[in-house]
Amino acid sequence: MNEMQQLVKDLDYIVANETQYWDILSSKYIVPFLQRLDYQIQDSSQVLHEWKNQNSEGMRSLHELGCIFSKVRMKSKNNENVPNSFSIAALKAGRPNLIIANHNDKLFSVLSLYESIGLIPRTEHVLLCKETTTEEEVECLLLRTLLYVKVMDGINIKTPLYCLVWPEKLQARTLEKVVSLFQKLFLEPSRSQQAHLYLFAVVSSNHDNPLSYILREFGPIISELNSHPFDIYEALYSQKVNVLPTNVPGRPIYQVQLYESTKVGTGKTWKIQRDIRYLRKKTNKVQSVCIRLNSSDIDWEEIVETLWNYHPCQLSHASQETIVNVEKRVNDLNYSKDNWIVYHIDVSSCVNKDINDFFFQLLYLQHIDTMNYSFHVNPNMIFFIEIPSKIDSFSDTSHNFFYTLFFKMKFPVKLKPPPFNIGDKGQLSIKWMEEYFAGKLKQPSFVTGILRFFTQQTASSSRDINVENKINLNPTEISQFMRTYFPDLISLSLWHVTMFFNFLFTQFEVLANSRFLLNECIPFRHEATKCAIEFAQDLCFYSYNEEDTKKTYTSQFYLCEKWKKSKELLYLGCPAIAWEQEVSNTWNGQEKEKRMELLFRAVNVPEEKKKISDKNVIRFDTMC
16 A cells, blocks of 8 residues: 555545544644645645545545645645745756765755755655655656646746755665656656756765766766855754743743763753753643664664654554544643644764764754654754764764754754752762861761751750751852862763762761761761762762773772671671772772771771671772
């Protein structure tokens, strides 16, 4: 069953149902097809009523469908920006033109053509070939090229430009048929004499494919055309969207926002999730969809299926199963036709340059077709795109790799790393460390106050320093604290900073609650805090996968065999990893003993147990 036959079947099913289901069914199964003809169309009710009123079957039904769609196309706004006259001296009307694309930014060879004539390319105008592209799809493009000029002859509408892009990606058998189509429709003398002044271009990356070969006399034109003062990029996606009600203040939101950083793990995902939460706080009409592009091959079917995840109808075609429990799915998804759909597109480092084809179709043509789905980008859709810091198969910058996103683009880019999101544990840890750096941990009054805070004593207990009521630090104060005391940690990832504070909170909680430590000299808490901070920094740097830290540190497990076999009570120094420092920072035996002693005391190891543990505990200098 081809696409038109399936469309007839979907229309028959929809109009046979109650009208209350027409809108939700047609929004997925009919409207995306109509949007190929008119990108602005959102309502298919007129088409559905016309279809319900006709009683044709078989080939007659296909004819009726063609008549209905012709009316849609006649009213289309797809070509409204075409200027009064052609302005591309390099392109010739009434014959195919061969364009050999620029090697570094191939798809912008296509955009430069449309920029030159002041036309925004739509999916009607451009066909990007893939391995799955069929001969029928190419034939439809060629017929649109010829028939549009013939049908519109005498009407005050100028001819648009149609492009076939990357014919070399077609399967060999399909490409052979496409070559025959070109010879029949464009190159036969009888056809060329009757041809109207259409505009058609074949954009290829090389001369070696069969189609480029037969068109060699019509080119090649090297794609470095001078564009007119028409900014196709401004006209597409670099616009603000009015997500929030007019009376609700808030920061601007753009239809496409890029999130990038030069380091791995700096919180791009967290920042996108925070921006989505921000929108949801401002309006309840927000749905979000996450798309992970984590393969070198583009699975178009899976991607488009995921793009439709916000919609209650999840089957590829209209059927009885489609409307079963559809109302429940509407409620579960909080779906509404006027919702904002926010897409988080998470791009992996393993993608290849073909990913630019996907972004070209999504962000420029605004439409993607597959064997089972059609997806159109509507005005209520927002795209937050997470750019990987590095590309596995590419040594140059990510800007050169993702050229469809960065070349000549004005998409807003968020480079600034998110503020430290340290949570309650981080706040308590910083409050403890503020007193430590101020030397107050050596004072008995502070220790008593801290102990009562962590053990949740009654508020009536008197203490000189009330940490419980101490105001939390704001992001600026947290950043200043980190720059002052831990400047090396600022360059690490958000994940490592979170690990740093979680580790410290665990250690400080032990220091505050240990009755054993309460009987020790007060200054010991100061020394134990110092030790915990040193270990927390070590833990972060050992876990950070950067070349400079690899040269300085290594980590190994020193798990004792006696630990496994012993029946006595043993204590494991926390954490259960023994670190060695290399190069010029090697610990001596005294330093190792000092750190181990501090750990014993920090985790509340009694003196009598320390003697038992001396030979069995994991040591820094022994590998069992």
